[in-house]
Amino acid sequence: MARHFISIKKLSEEPYSGILGYPKSTKRQINSRISELEKLQIKSISFTGPTTIGKLEILGKGYVGIVVLAKRKSKYVALKIRRLDSQRTEMKNEAKLLKLVNSVNVGPKLFDHSKNFVVMEYLDGEKIGKWINSLKGRGRSKKLKSTIKDILQDCFKLDQIGFDHGELSSISKHVIIGEKKCAIIDFESSSTKRRPSNVTSITQAIFIGSGIGKQVQKIYKIPSKEKIIGALRIYKQNQSQESFDNLLKVLKL
Numbered sequence: 469m470a471r472h473f474i475s476i477k478k479l480s481e482e483p484y485s486g487i488l489g490y491p492k493s494t495k496r497q498i499n500s501r502i503s504e505l506e507k508l509q510i511k512s513i514s515f516t517g518p519t520t521i522g523k524l525e526i527l528g529k530g531y532v533g534i535v536v537l538a539k540r541k542s543k544y545v546a547l548k549i550r551r552l553d554s555q556r557t558e559m560k561n562e563a564k565l566l567k568l569v570n571s572v573n574v575g576p577k578l579f580d581h582s583k584n585f586v587v588m589e590y591l592d593g594e595k596i597g598k599w600i601n602s603l604k605g606r607g608r609s610k611k612l613k614s615t616i617k618d619i620l621q622d623c624f625k626l627d628q629i630g631f632d633h634g635e636l637s638s639i640s641k642h643v644i645i646g647e648k649k650c651a652i653i654d655f656e657s658s659s660t661k662r663r664p665s666n667v668t669s670i671t672q673a674i675f676i677g678s679g680i681g682k683q684v685q686k687i688y689k690i691p692s693k694e695k696i697i698g699a700l701r702i703y704k705q706n707q708s709q710e711s712f713d714n715l716l717k718v719l720k721l
């Protein structure tokens with residue numbers, strides 16, 4: 469796919485300003501955001517991706533941010549732009565949390581941040597639901613199992629550092645699976661003050677929830693709900709390597 473990049477100077481013009489200052493902004497806010505991007509060494513932006521706002525394509529949209537593909541030092545990065553109607557007044561906390569999970573090699577790599585932006589590794593992939601649907605042919609069960617195992621291991625690492633993602637029950641929005649790498653995203657609602665329940669939440673979302681669970685079941689026979697809940701209960705009581713390994717065994721991973 470040819471990617472057309474637009475210089476950040478052009479972002480003050482319609483329709484681009486509608487993304488930089490989503491959903492509504494003043495000229496002043498747009499200009500201030502453009503100089504913020506200059507400081508972050510973001511040179512240009514490409515409007516490509518699976519989601520659209522008006523006529524422009526973007527990588528994704530949430531309640532806090534709009535994410536677009538950008539170029540920084542000639543490398544592709546994902547740029548999360550703070551929505552002007554977001555509950556958050558700045559991106560600092562999210563960047564701090566992302567940096568923390570990066571310390572155990574989880575999440576997209578954080579490159580930089582400012583008041584209104586987070587610059588991070590671009591994950592070229594798909595949301596888990598779509599990805600599972602696209603699995604075909606022999607070996608798909610093996611591929612699915614190893615990916616789920618990778619995701620669970622990331623969750624275990626987060627549990628181990630006392631970090632709770634907070635939104636893993638909606639797994640379809642928060643895991644991106646690419647050719648080389650799969651990653652948990654969006655640490656916006658995370659906390660280091662709650663008791664972590666990453667492994668538990670994601671296991672429930674993958675194996676017990678109705679959406680992804682049904683898709684997984686079509687590819688490999690998953691154990692009974694009772695068995696899974698039993699293993700999760702043991703894990704909840706003691707989040708040790710041993711009880712995590714037991715969970716993987718029960719899940720046939």
Ligand SMILES: Nc1ncnc2c1ncn2[C@@H]1O[C@H](COP(=O)(O)OP(=O)(O)O)[C@@H](O)[C@H]1O
Pocket residue numbers: 527528529530531532533534535546548576588589590591592641642644653654655656
């Ligand atoms: N690093 C990334 N690489 C590619 N796409 C991303 C990346 N981060 C986020 N996205 C896309 O942007 C969407 C919104 O990002 P997210 O961080 O969930 O925003 P919010 O905090 O507003 O919910 C995601 O669902 C995903 O599709």
Ligand SMILES: [Mg+2]
Pocket residue numbers: 530531641654
């Ligand atoms: Mg989100």
